[in-house]
Amino acid sequence: MLEIKDLHVSVGGKEILKGVNLSVPAGEVHAVMGPNGSGKSTLSYTLAGRDGYEVTSGSILYKGEDLSSLSPDMRAAKGFFLALQYPVEIPGVATLMFLKTALNSQRRARGEAELGAMKVMKFVREKAKALNITEEMLRRPLNVGFSGGEKKRLEILQMEIFEPSLAVLDETDSGLDIDAIKLVAEGVNAMRSDTRAMVVITHYQRLLDYIVPQRVHVLRAGKIEKSGGPELAKELEKQGYENISGAAA
Amino acid sequence: MTAQAFPILDPKTALFHDDYAANAADLPGAGLSWLQSRREAAIKAFARTGMPTRHVESWKYSDLSAALENDLEPATAFRAGVEVPAATEVGFSPVGATQITLVNGFLHLIGGAELSKFVDVVDLAQLSVRTPEWVEKHLGLHASAADQALGAASLALMRGGVAIRVRANTKEIPPLHLNFVNPSRGHGLMSHARVLLLLEEGASLDLVETHQGSGEYQLLANLGMEIVLHKNANLTHSRFQEEAGRTLHVTSIGAELSRDANYRALIANLGGRLSRLDMNIKLAEPGASATLRSVTALDGEAHADVTTVMDHAAPHTTSRELFKSVLVGRARSVSQGKVTVREGAVKSDSHQLFKALLLGPRAEADAKPELEIFADDVVCGHGTAIGALDADALFYLRSRGIPEWEARSMLVRAFLGDAIDGFVEGGILDALWQRIDRALDSIYGGAE
Numbered sequence: 271m272l273e274i275k276d277l278h279v280s281v282g283g284k285e286i287l288k289g290v291n292l293s294v295p296a297g298e299v300h301a302v303m304g305p306n307g308s309g310k311s312t313l314s315y316t317l318a319g320r321d322g323y324e325v326t327s328g329s330i331l332y333k334g335e336d337l338s339s340l341s342p343d344m345r346a347a348k349g350f351f352l353a354l355q356y357p358v359e360i361p362g363v364a365t366l367m368f369l370k371t372a373l374n375s376q377r378r379a380r381g382e383a384e385l386g387a388m389k390v391m392k393f394v395r396e397k398a399k400a401l402n403i404t405e406e407m408l409r410r411p412l413n414v415g416f417s418g419g420e421k422k423r424l425e426i427l428q429m430e431i432f433e434p435s436l437a438v439l440d441e442t443d444s445g446l447d448i449d450a451i452k453l454v455a456e457g458v459n460a461m462r463s464d465t466r467a468m469v470v471i472t473h474y475q476r477l478l479d480y481i482v483p484q485r486v487h488v489l490r491a492g493k494i495e496k497s498g499g500p501e502l503a504k505e506l507e508k509q510g511y512e513n514i515s516g517a518a519a
Numbered sequence: 520m521t522a523q524a525f526p527i528l529d530p531k532t533a534l535f536h537d538d539y540a541a542n543a544a545d546l547p548g549a550g551l552s553w554l555q556s557r558r559e560a561a562i563k564a565f566a567r568t569g570m571p572t573r574h575v576e577s578w579k580y581s582d583l584s585a586a587l588e589n590d591l592e593p594a595t596a597f598r599a600g601v602e603v604p605a606a607t608e609v610g611f612s613p614v615g616a617t618q619i620t621l622v623n624g625f626l627h628l629i630g631g632a633e634l635s636k637f638v639d640v641v642d643l644a645q646l647s648v649r650t651p652e653w654v655e656k657h658l659g660l661h662a663s664a665a666d667q668a669l670g671a672a673s674l675a676l677m678r679g680g681v682a683i684r685v686r687a688n689t690k691e692i693p694p695l696h697l698n699f700v701n702p703s704r705g706h707g708l709m710s711h712a713r714v715l716l717l718l719e720e721g722a723s724l725d726l727v728e729t730h731q732g733s734g735e736y737q738l739l740a741n742l743g744m745e746i747v748l749h750k751n752a753n754l755t756h757s758r759f760q761e762e763a764g765r766t767l768h769v770t771s772i773g774a775e776l777s778r779d780a781n782y783r784a785l786i787a788n789l790g791g792r793l794s795r796l797d798m799n800i801k802l803a804e805p806g807a808s809a810t811l812r813s814v815t816a817l818d819g820e821a822h823a824d825v826t827t828v829m830d831h832a833a834p835h836t837t838s839r840e841l842f843k844s845v846l847v848g849r850a851r852s853v854s855q856g857k858v859t860v861r862e863g864a865v866k867s868d869s870h871q872l873f874k875a876l877l878l879g880p881r882a883e884a885d886a887k888p889e890l891e892i893f894a895d896d897v898v899c900g901h902g903t904a905i906g907a908l909d910a911d912a913l914f915y916l917r918s919r920g921i922p923e924w925e926a927r928s929m930l931v932r933a934f935l936g937d938a939i940d941g942f943v944e945g946g947i948l949d950a951l952w953q954r955i956d957r958a959l960d961s962i963y964g965g966a967e
Contacts, residue, residue: 319918321910341923342914343917343923343926346918346919347920352918354918358911360909360912360930360933362934368916371921373920375921375922376919379922411933432919432920
């Protein structure tokens with residue numbers, strides 16, 4: 271599903287990613303862990319195609335296709351989804367209207383028929399309920415006045431609505447209490463499927479108690495330093511990033 | 520009245536002055552002594568400022584004199600049988616409105632819904648001894664002093680316009696649409712017109728004012744507007760300026776609000792080469808309140824200036840002003856808001872907010888709040904924010920599959936929404952968004 275080869279990325283002329291290699295097959299959930307400043311968010315923004323994240327060498331293949339020339343909206347339409355660490359507050363844009371516009375933009379780009387307002391609302395409401403997202407929240411401006419947990423739940427709701435083939439969750443656990451983490455993890459686990467790949471980016475091992483990954487990768491100083499099974503996360507928790515060493519497995 | 524009274528005049532000031540010197544005797548109502556003395560006072564008031572340049576403090580950001588051509592001729596009325604260029608795209612006309620169309624400042628026709636019998640309309644090109652007393656009582660007392668130089672000129676050189684009275688306690692009458700059509704006709708023109716709007720005690724009116732232009736020649740459309748709201752009167756005023764690309768548009772409004780009168784205005788600047796709305800509002804008695812919302816959306820070289828003076832002259836008066844601009848290309852907006860709280864005007868409550876989105880590297884917004892407070896126990900707030908579209912918000916929307924042009928459009932609409940929401944609705948709201956989208960079309964690039 272996702273093949274990253276020797277990826278070098280610069281932001282504002284400064285090289286942040288220095289040769290990342292990562293392969294995530296369909297049906298698997300991988301975790302990328304790393305200390306602050308290791309390049310975790312750069313990796314997620316680069317995958318999403320944000321302006322200013324310049325791929326200087328290497329490649330990102332998604333379903334065998336090179337993503338690097340595609341705009342963020344085209345990547346979304348092709349089934350890529352990024353749950354942001356800091357979802358953006360947008361006053362004046364109602365949440366439900368945003369969800370409808372986004373869903374139909376993706377459908378339009380794929381040549382599918384757009385869905386009517388009633389159909390979208392019904393679809394959204396069903397999924398929102400399970401995430402404890404109220405009607406009142408959906409009527410509010412996008413993310414405005416939402417608590418940290420509400421914002422993250424809305425990210426998960428979007429993932430469920432857009433049904434991506436590849437989802438990257440960037441520090442979705444940050445700022446959440448344990449109940450909120452469980453709720454988010456339930457949403458993510460419900461999305462696991464043979465045809466979907468997910469990358470969970472996190473600083474802490476805690477989230478991985480609830481979303482158990484097939485593989486764990488340690489990102490440090492712009493490179494994948496080590497890879498292993500779920501036990502690697504526990505090891506990191508015990509020993510800290512400083513004491514993990516060794517070539518990528 | 521001869522040129523000798525003003526020995527040294529720059530050519531732009533002379534344009535008005537010479538017109539007055541040559542034609543004063545032939546202007547409407549020339550034989551009426553009350554009007555003649557007001558016109559005399561007005562041309563003198565204009566001469567004190569002259570044609571505004573940047574050296575006039577309140578015109579610091581808008582150089583009308585430099586933009587004006589030397590050889591504009593006074594516009595004349597269209598004669599019966601001459602085809603008036605249609606206001607093809609009005610769209611802003613409310614359903615069921617009475618439509619008063621003025622062409623180059625001259626009353627042309629009254630159409631649409633029948634005029635309420637509680638509303639009186641007087642053609643200012645036809646002033647005579649038979650003109651009703653209420654016109655004489657009010658015409659030319661506002662928007663005619665040196666602080667509104669172009670307003671003064673519009674009175675001195677007034678060729679046409681309308682006076683409208685809504686009689687006491689008149690409510691729920693059809694909206695009134697003042698439809699200004701401003702074609703330039705084979706050469707550069709200047710028009711000077713006045714509107715007097717009098718709402719007697721307890722009267723309510725929904726007024727829509729549109730300005731549309733056409734033609735390749737320069738046109739100076741100069742309008743002076745007097746708004747008199749008696750006790751408990753209620754005026755909602757929606758104004759849509761979409762002049763042609765070479766037009767210089769100046770409107771000077773002088774409004775006076777009596778006890779518990781309420782004035783709400785939406786000002787949309789969508790066209791013209793240079794436009795200036797010069798608005799003086801006097802909250803003359805307790806309980807008077809004014810709400811202004813200005814929306815400017817411009818591209819190219821267009822320049823729109825909204826300059827207001829909010830005069831809290833009595834206790835317990837309230838004003839709210841919100842100025843919003845979205846600018847593309849080399850467009851420029853100027854928002855100046857002065858709030859004066861006079862001695863004794865306790866419990867005055869005013870707030871001003873200026874916001875601009877600059878969407879072109881050479882777009883410019885100038886915002887200038889100004890407070891003059893001579894009373895205690897008042898609340899006066901203001902804020903200013905000028906910036907670009909939020910890059911985080913733009914990325915967020917795009918990462919959800921929304922194409923860049925649509926994401927930009929959503930953010931622009933979100934930005935302007937709170938200035939527009941609750942003011943206009945239905946077809947007028949749709950028309951306004953359509954004009955805004957069109958004005959900003961170049962930033963939407965791939966928009967279908």
